[in-house]
Amino acid sequence: xxxxxxxxxxxxxxxxxxxxxxxxxxxxxxxxxxxxxxxxxxxxxxxxxxxxxxxxxxxxxxxxxxxxxxxxxxxxxxxxxxxxxxxxxxxxxxxxxxxxxxxxxxxxxxxxxxxxxxxxxxxxxxxxxxxxxxxxxxxxxxxxxxxxxxxxxxxxxxxxxxxxxxxxxxxxxxxxxxxxxxxxxxxxxxxxxxxxxxxxxxxxxxxxxxxxxxxxxxxxxxxxxxxxxxxxxxxxxxxxxxxxxxxxxxxxxxxxxxxxxxxxxxxxxxxxxxxxxxx
Numbered sequence: 544x545x546x547x548x549x550x551x552x553x554x555x556x557x558x559x560x561x562x563x564x565x566x567x568x569x570x571x572x573x574x575x576x577x578x579x580x581x582x583x584x585x586x587x588x589x590x591x592x593x594x595x596x597x598x599x600x601x602x603x604x605x606x607x608x609x610x611x612x613x614x615x616x617x618x619x620x621x622x623x624x625x626x627x628x629x630x631x632x633x634x635x636x637x638x639x640x641x642x643x644x645x646x647x648x649x650x651x652x653x654x655x656x657x658x659x660x661x662x663x664x665x666x667x668x669x670x671x672x673x674x675x676x677x678x679x680x681x682x683x684x685x686x687x688x689x690x691x692x693x694x695x696x697x698x699x700x701x702x703x704x705x706x707x708x709x710x711x712x713x714x715x716x717x718x719x720x721x722x723x724x725x726x727x728x729x730x731x732x733x734x735x736x737x738x739x740x741x742x743x744x745x746x747x748x749x750x751x752x753x754x755x756x757x758x759x760x761x762x763x764x765x766x767x768x769x770x771x772x773x774x775x776x777x778x779x780x781x782x783x784x785x786x787x788x789x790x791x792x793x794x795x796x797x798x799x800x801x802x803x804x805x806x807x808x809x810x811x812x813x814x815x816x817x818x819x820x821x822x
Contacts, residue, residue, distance in 0.1 A: 576791040611775030623750035634705035708742030
């Protein structure tokens, strides 16, 4: 069936509006980052009348941005690594083996995604504080406690997503590996994981990005030493002033590694999400 003549034009208009909607905030962010603070606080101009790179230098001293960046990098990377590692073994067991409680476990894992995160905030806070008082394990206001917190909502989704991906891999590969003398773990490590790289990368990106941009738990579970970027950027708003140009400059700088990594792994992400959705 031949498509109407107006359809290509409508498609281009829709893509143009979507591009404009996406690019405009990025343009405002970039231009604000290179303006002096006086120009930012004055009347808004689409084209900067004065250009200054001072915000990119001052942003490191106004708040301890390097410390916040390091905290976010450590917490997000470790949470993603643990989430992927545990999810691979759990998803492989659910996908390949039949055991009592398998269905109940799968439903329980998926059902945890139905509850808003704020429901877990107070219980986790009380658990961390009581553990610190009872046995001296300081999880509150620590990077370890924040990592465990992020695992509570990234790990269930990672397991569910990898189950769908492992189900799409033929079991004949496992059987062939076991014929060659490999056990279930050997088949997983030598055959299944190499075939599931796109899905594993997609899960790793999801876990990392979830921890990187999380604000609710980080605003309650951290202090000055363990604070992450998502919360630390609020430090540019003081009682006397709001350093909008430094906020925009810091946002651009801390976004570069994440965006670069996302673009480099985009091919795996698309493959992983496509295979995970086909179950």
